[in-house]
Amino acid sequence: MKQTKKETETQARIRELRKQINSQNKDESRPFTAYKIITYLCTLFFPLVPVALYRLWRPRTEFDRREQILWTSIILVIAVYAISLAGSF
Numbered sequence: 001m002k003q004t005k006k007e008t009e010t011q012a013r014i015r016e017l018r019k020q021i022n023s024q025n026k027d028e029s030r031p032f033t034a035y036k037i038i039t040y041l042c043t044l045f046f047p048l049v050p051v052a053l054y055r056l057w058r059p060r061t062e063f064d065r066r067e068q069i070l071w072t073s074i075i076l077v078i079a080v081y082a083i084s085l086a087g088s089f
Contacts, residue, residue: 047078
């Protein structure tokens, strides 16, 4: 004879919470993926080359809007500084 256990309300809630905890949150920012590290290096070593901007703003990017704006402004600051240094010579 097969006995079936009916899941209690507490067990169902625990199972649901485990599922929620173990699932990835899409709003979570992951700053150190391989894609982002390569983009950071492009930004810091080649700020005047548009590769970093392309990696930031392409349609399928790993950066969210806040990160895109932040890194774009960093690129602009570096570019303005480099141009001002070149103009002083």
